Amino acid sequence: MTGPQHGPEVTQEQSPGLSETGVPAEAVDAPLDHRPGTSGVATPGGGWRKADGPSALKREKRKRKGGGRRGGARDGDPTVGDADFQSYYGRQIVKSAVWKTPDVPLYLFLGGAAGSASVLGAMAEFTDRPALARTAHLIAGGGAIASVGFLIHDLGRPERFLHMLRVFKPTSPLSVGSYILSPFSAFTGATAALHLLGQVPAVRGSSGWVPRLVRSVGLRRTVGVAGAAFGGPMAAYTAVLLANTATPSWHEPGDQLPFVFTGSGLAAGGGLSMVFTPVDQAGPARKAAVVGAAVELVAMHKVEHDHGIVSEPFHIGRAGTLLRLAKACTATGAVGAAVLGGRRWGAVASGVLLAAGSALTRFGVFDAGMASSKDPKYVVVPQRARMAARAEAAAAEAAAAS
Amino acid sequence: MTSISSASPAFTGNDPENRLFGPLPDVTGEAGYEDDHPARVGFFTDTSVCIGCKACEVACKEWNTLPMDDADGNRDAMGLSGMSYDNTGMLGANSWRHVAFVEQSRAVDLPMPSIGLPAAPGQGTDGGGGCGGSCGSAESPSHGAADGTTVAQHDVLNAQALSSFDPQTSQSADREIRWLMSSDVCKHCTHAGCLDVCPTGALFRTEFGTVVVQDDICNGCGYCVPACPYGVIDQRKDDGRVFKCTMCYDRLTDGLQPACATACPTQSIQFGDLEELQARADARLATLQGQGVETARLYGRDTDDGVGGAGAFFLLLDEPEVYGLPPDPVVTTRDLPSMWRHAAGAAAMLVGIAVTSFLGRRR
Numbered sequence: 001m002t003g004p005q006h007g008p009e010v011t012q013e014q015s016p017g018l019s020e021t022g023v024p025a026e027a028v029d030a031p032l033d034h035r036p037g038t039s040g041v042a043t044p045g046g047g048w049r050k051a052d053g054p055s056a057l058k059r060e061k062r063k064r065k066g067g068g069r070r071g072g073a074r075d076g077d078p079t080v081g082d083a084d085f086q087s088y089y090g091r092q093i094v095k096s097a098v099w100k101t102p103d104v105p106l107y108l109f110l111g112g113a114a115g116s117a118s119v120l121g122a123m124a125e126f127t128d129r130p131a132l133a134r135t136a137h138l139i140a141g142g143g144a145i146a147s148v149g150f151l152i153h154d155l156g157r158p159e160r161f162l163h164m165l166r167v168f169k170p171t172s173p174l175s176v177g178s179y180i181l182s183p184f185s186a187f188t189g190a191t192a193a194l195h196l197l198g199q200v201p202a203v204r205g206s207s208g209w210v211p212r213l214v215r216s217v218g219l220r221r222t223v224g225v226a227g228a229a230f231g232g233p234m235a236a237y238t239a240v241l242l243a244n245t246a247t248p249s250w251h252e253p254g255d256q257l258p259f260v261f262t263g264s265g266l267a268a269g270g271g272l273s274m275v276f277t278p279v280d281q282a283g284p285a286r287k288a289a290v291v292g293a294a295v296e297l298v299a300m301h302k303v304e305h306d307h308g309i310v311s312e313p314f315h316i317g318r319a320g321t322l323l324r325l326a327k328a329c330t331a332t333g334a335v336g337a338a339v340l341g342g343r344r345w346g347a348v349a350s351g352v353l354l355a356a357g358s359a360l361t362r363f364g365v366f367d368a369g370m371a372s373s374k375d376p377k378y379v380v381v382p383q384r385a386r387m388a389a390r391a392e393a394a395a396a397e398a399a400a401a402s
Numbered sequence: 403m404t405s406i407s408s409a410s411p412a413f414t415g416n417d418p419e420n421r422l423f424g425p426l427p428d429v430t431g432e433a434g435y436e437d438d439h440p441a442r443v444g445f446f447t448d449t450s451v452c453i454g455c456k457a458c459e460v461a462c463k464e465w466n467t468l469p470m471d472d473a474d475g476n477r478d479a480m481g482l483s484g485m486s487y488d489n490t491g492m493l494g495a496n497s498w499r500h501v502a503f504v505e506q507s508r509a510v511d512l513p514m515p516s517i518g519l520p521a522a523p524g525q526g527t528d529g530g531g532g533c534g535g536s537c538g539s540a541e542s543p544s545h546g547a548a549d550g551t552t553v554a555q556h557d558v559l560n561a562q563a564l565s566s567f568d569p570q571t572s573q574s575a576d577r578e579i580r581w582l583m584s585s586d587v588c589k590h591c592t593h594a595g596c597l598d599v600c601p602t603g604a605l606f607r608t609e610f611g612t613v614v615v616q617d618d619i620c621n622g623c624g625y626c627v628p629a630c631p632y633g634v635i636d637q638r639k640d641d642g643r644v645f646k647c648t649m650c651y652d653r654l655t656d657g658l659q660p661a662c663a664t665a666c667p668t669q670s671i672q673f674g675d676l677e678e679l680q681a682r683a684d685a686r687l688a689t690l691q692g693q694g695v696e697t698a699r700l701y702g703r704d705t706d707d708g709v710g711g712a713g714a715f716f717l718l719l720d721e722p723e724v725y726g727l728p729p730d731p732v733v734t735t736r737d738l739p740s741m742w743r744h745a746a747g748a749a750a751m752l753v754g755i756a757v758t759s760f761l762g763r764r765r
Contacts (some may be wrong), residue, residue: 048580048720050508088502089485089725098624109430119756127760146451156622156642158527160602163621167603167661170742171422171735174625175601231756239748240741244599244734245628250733254741259749266755287759295751373628380723383730 017332050086065177085384087376094246100154101366107150108238108362111181112265113355114143115235116292118188120273120285124230125221129281134195136273136285140231141192144185147313151181173240180233187227190384194220226371235265242369248367248370248379259299261366264358266292267330274337274347286341289354293334295359297327304363309381313368322364330357408727423707423736429592433607442611443654444676445663445714446683447585449725450690450698452670454583458499459490461665465650469638477640492726493586493636498647499662502725504582515590530542536627582718585662586726588613588634588647589702590713593733596626596635596646611676612649612713620644631709631731649713676713681718701727708732 087093097104121136152161164178194214197203201213213219239261243254250257270289274282304314304323313319333353340346372378405518420426430439473483473491481565483489510543590612597605604619605626615635622642626635635646641647652659658664672679683700690698699721702712708731722729 013690023647035568041652050504050506050724052643077752086721086723087502087514088485088724089488091726093633093726093728094725095494095627095630096638097628116752117758119753120759123757123760156624156637156644157620163602163604163619164623165602166619169598169601169603171598172601172625173738174599174623178601227541232753233745236745237753240738240745241625243741244623244738246595246633246731246734247628251737255744258741258745262748262752266752268757284756284759288756291755292752292760295755306639330544350414351587358425376726383728387730 002296014363017304023369031208042273047085049067066397077135085380086378087380090376092374093376093379094248094373097245097247097368098156102363103154105363105366107147107154108242108261108366109268109359110143110147110150111238111357112235112261113268114140114147114188114364115184115231115233116262116266116269117143118184118191118224118228118231118234118272120269120288121191121222122224122231123284124281125217125224129283132223132273132277132281132285134271135276137188137191137195137338139269139272139276140188140227141185144181144188144227144234148181148185158365173237173244177237177241179238180230182228184230184234187223187230189225190218191224194223200295201225205358226324235262242365245369247373248310248382249313250369252307252382253303255316256299256303256306258302259298263297263299264293264294264330264361267296267333267354267356271337271351274341274351275355277347279344279347282341282347286337286347289351290338290341293330293337293354293357296358298325300361308385310372311376312380313371314364317367317371319368319371320362322360322367326357326360326364328357329353329360333357413551420710422598422738423708423733424593425711426592427705428709429710430607430609430611435572435609441607441711442676443649443674444590444611444675444679444712445587445649445660446672446679446717447587447714448670448672448717449582449584450686450695450717450719451668452501452583452585453668454487454501454503454581455499455667456490457667457739458585458671459497459666461661462499462647463497465653465661466648468496468498468645468669475636477638489524492635493588493632493646494636494730495641495645498587500586500646502582502584502586504584504720504724505579506582506720507577507579511525515693544600577757578752582720584716584718584723584724585666586727587662587714588617588649589709589715590647591650591733592705592710593735594709595631595733595735598733598735599625599629600737602624608651609655610651610654612651614651617643617645618724629734631728631733680715683715686717690717698708708736 097276117136118140121140124130124133124136137228152158155161163174165182167175169175169180197214198220202216236258237258240254241252243257245251266288270285270287270292273285274289279287300323304311314375330353333350333356336350336353341350408740411570421432424431428442430442431437441764468555469477470480471477471494472479472481473489474481475492475494475496477496481489483491485527486505488501490497490500493500525662544692594605594607594613597607601623602621604616604621605613608614620635620643622644624644625645627637635644637644647729649671650662653660659673663671671681674682680703687698700715700720702715704710705711710733716727718725718727
């Protein structure tokens with residue numbers, strides 16, 4: 001179909017930004033041009049190409065300089081790098097999330113830390129580790145209450161926050177999340193309050209039935225376990241919240257993000273518990289944090305490398321910087337906790353690093369998704385690849401049938 | 403009327419196959435309406451006859467009292483986009499119709515007596531229709547002063563170019579210019595991502611099969627905004643709530659057509675029962691293809707597509723992404739069951755790690 005001179009000239013003509021990258025035009029053209037059943041800008045029979053004004057040209061060039069870098073992606077991955085695609089004046093196709101930062105990334109971090117801390121706290125109650133139980137429950141309760149605050153503050157109409165509980169919809173992770181967060185924050189908040197009230201001198205010294213109830217270990221354990229029951233879902237659902245959108249870099253790794261978030265939650269919850277607990281009681285928090293950090297690093301590696309061009313935003317720009325920092329903090333913190341966690345200063349330092357790594361991961365993942373929504377490349381190129389694969393499969397099926 | 407679910411067909415109907423994804427012949431019935439509900443209505447936007455007058459945008463703004471904003475959605479700001487005649491820019495909370503302007507050019511590849519270049523050797527030999535060896539003559543001296551335009555003359559196979567014809571075309575010297583204009587709107591999907599993810603039930607399926615936001619319920623959580631695969635719905639920043647096309651629900655209930663379709667002077671925007679519109683669109687596509695408009699295609703018409711077919715679909719003259727539309731949109735909820743399963747696994751893993759870390763040596 002195509003003449004021998006086809007590739008380079010057309011590319012030069014239609015997209016000045018592409019030729020300056022030095023990518024062989026045939027290589028980037030091939031997957032798009034030889035799709036059956038479509039006729040793109042470079043396809044014989046159409047020949048139409050965008051008549052760009054100078055400002056639009058400049059816009060494209062700028063975009064390519066910033067967004068076309070290979071990042072840390074695997075070599076030889078054909079979908080990464082400068083891809084040939086068309087768009088409407090380079091404007092974004094899907095809308096970016098309107099969620100505020102730092103509200104929502106902080107909510108993701110606190111939800112994860114609180115979720116894992118609630119489980120650690122409940123276990124500590126039953127294994128005679130009062131200091132760990134107290135610390136973990138205060139982290140869980142405080143984190144949960146702060147989460148609720150951040151979520152409500154993020155609403156466009158905060159006074160209508162109770163509308164979240166009007167209906168229950170399994171198709172809406174935010175609806176499911178509301179029914180996780182509400183009991184979780186109520187139970188963990190109550191457990192934390194029982195811990196705090198139990199220390200108030202007036203309660204300690206009194207023999208009335210209310211102070212006795214507040215001091216009752218049975219009540220505290222019951223409420224603590226009730227909160228812990230929602231701890232795992234609390235840390236995991238926020239990943240589905242992000243993934244169940246049309247934002248390319250959140251949606252594609254949707255099966256891996258839950259493991260990133262729960263691993264990160266364990267690292268944060270365990271890390272923060274280590275910081276505020278005497279080392280002789282903090283052993284389980286240390287172990288949980290180290291294992292959680294390992295899970296986070298492995299799952300995050302898959303998110304960053306398994307999804308072709310959609311993985312690119314995790315490597316470049318502010319998200320790339322945040323995630324590199326996150327990895328350094330988490331890895332250092334995990335090694336520090338394993339080696340030096342038995343000493344007080346080692347526990348404090350590595351715990352802080354683990355929590356910081358977890359927070360940076362959330363901010364990085366949030367940023368990467370936002371960046372992926374702003375560039376039409378991350379919408380068009382994967383969808384074109386999907387269509388090409390489908391057409392290929394259909395052709396193969398037809399060939400097999402005949 | 404039985405209970406009307408604000409959830410999409412998902413998890414409410416009896417057909418486990420297509421509640422989240424796939425064709426759904428009676429989306430209104432699946433949402434819980436009785437069998438005597440009105441037929442599903444929709445828009446068929448035939449961009450081949452759109453003249454870019456923006457009457458639809460104006461009628462929509464007037465009827466729905468939408469505030470002014472600029473091409474980036476900034477409220478009460480007046481600004482030129484600087485890229486084309488399109489200063490609306492995109493669909494958003496304050497623009498429920500958006501006319502896209504795409505200016506395209508191509509080199510004329512046949513020696514047309516009226517416009518010249520008959521002496522060019524490349525042109526002369528190419529007239530036979532095949533490319534043959536003469537393709538290489540692009541670098542010949544007669545094209546010495548040529549920029550990429552003349553070089554590109556040889557990139558288009560002549561036989562095919564001859565057969566293609568577009569109504570929105572004009573010629574100038576060796577270049578043809580055409581404008582693609584398309585009035586974009588909310589697609590009112592069969593499987594609507596915004597509707598699926600709305601946690602308050604503010605978004606609901608109407609008796610006409612359309613998708614509408616109840617602004618007295620919406621609490622501005624913003625989840626629908628990134629969930630839409632087309633980037634239609636958006637939040638009005640100073641208001642906090644989200645807004646999008648209602649297909650003039652208030653007019654439909656009174657037996658009127660939506661404002662945009664009423665205002666359209668060329669019948670580019672056609673409103674009616676979806677099934678009838680689909681038949682009309684198929685016929686129009688056949689006509690255009692019969693006339694040699696090879697690039698004409700229907701977008702959102704296929705009920706097997708990623709959103710189960712759109713209630714508002716289009717006839718386009720180029721690839722969807724040229725108009726700012728996603729080429730293969732898929733409702734995000736299709737993948738939600740898998741995500742929930744993995745999240746359940748991850749939650750169990752968290753509890754398992756936390757609990758087992760208490761086992762073993764006491765320290």
